[in-house]
Amino acid sequence: MTACWARRASCWRSATRWQSGGYRRIDCGDGKRIGLDYVKQQGRKNEPVRQAWAERTHTGIELSYEELQLEPATFWLRMPVYRIVLENADALQPDIRQFLSENTKTCDGCRYCVQTDKTEQRPLAAIRVVDKPKCPYFPGFGMNWRRLSPGFSGRTLALLDALDRLLERIAA
Secondary structure (H helix, E strand, C coil): CHHHHHHHHHHHHHHHHHHHCCCEEEEEECCCEEEEEEEEECCCCCCCCCCHHHCCCEEEEEEEEECCCCCCEEEEEECCCHHHHHHCHHHCCHHHHHHHHHCCCECCCCCHHHCCCCCCCCCCCCEEECCEEECCCCHHHCCEECCCCHHHHHHHHHHHHHHHHHHHHHHC
8 A cells, every 4th residue: 555655646746847847737627538647848839738649839748638539548759850859869867768669550551641642752751660661641540558557657747758858859
């Protein structure tokens, strides 16, 4: 029982660390779902916060609960400018790069990325990460989980920290 409370206290310290690190907390509910978000604006364009799967300008996390889903609780990692993240994956620590690769869709040649190319000459948008071609589109569909453990949560937060450092370096 004590270990359980210690983990919760550790999570709370992480949440308060985010708030002091430029993240803001947003509580939301729209009648179908409720959520708790910690978000940080990235880039110059100030767009409204969206659901994590559709995110374009904010890093952070989203914890959501949708009563009508088979598995109603979901943890989302917000990943804007995903192409840039994948292109700079070699700059990440090996364990974080491996975690990113494991949770990113491997390109299956669906051709979504070149659907408007009438010449059929444009190459697929896949980016190699850990020797596999990864799809840079719709990271929200891969960066969400239904079950968490302390170790897994630590890796997601480490990826988020690395993402913030990478985007700050690129913006400078």
